[in-house]
Amino acid sequence: MATFNKPCIHCGAMIDGDSRVCPKCGVRGPLGILCPNCLNTIKRGDVACSSCGRALMTGCPFCKAQTFVGVWKCEACGKPLTIKCPDKRCGQPQFFESTKCTVCGKPIKDGKKQISKVK
Numbered sequence: 001m002a003t004f005n006k007p008c009i010h011c012g013a014m015i016d017g018d019s020r021v022c023p024k025c026g027v028r029g030p031l032g033i034l035c036p037n038c039l040n041t042i043k044r045g046d047v048a049c050s051s052c053g054r055a056l057m058t059g060c061p062f063c064k065a066q067t068f069v070g071v072w073k074c075e076a077c078g079k080p081l082t083i084k085c086p087d088k089r090c091g092q093p094q095f096f097e098s099t100k101c102t103v104c105g106k107p108i109k110d111g112k113k114q115i116s117k118v119k
């Protein structure tokens, strides 16, 4: 059976239904709502990740609204809440509050400072 295209939850591009990485924006787990910390599947409406315990709502650094972390962008103002992994060879998009890259494991410092510079 053919796989159907589905929208990436991060950038909205229609991508293959079994993609593990979005070919458009490069985010892992483009079709599921995943904890930005540990990539556990999370549900909208939950208050904390069942695996690592991080809070699933956070204040947007741009508009200060509370937003759900599973979509990696602010639901109020629509700005992406991602930064790039500081490792040059990795450079994968990561959630701005993450302290460790979920791809290469490098520590991420100053994610909150980095995102405040994004225009």
Ligand SMILES: [Zn+2]
Binding pocket: 035, 036, 037, 038, 039, 040, 049, 050, 051, 052, 053, 054
């Ligand atoms: Zn988690």
Ligand SMILES: [Zn+2]
Binding pocket: 060, 061, 062, 063, 064, 065, 074, 075, 076, 077, 078, 079
């Ligand atoms: Zn916002």
Ligand SMILES: [Zn+2]
Binding pocket: 085, 086, 087, 090, 091, 092, 101, 102, 103, 104, 105, 106
């Ligand atoms: Zn990385």
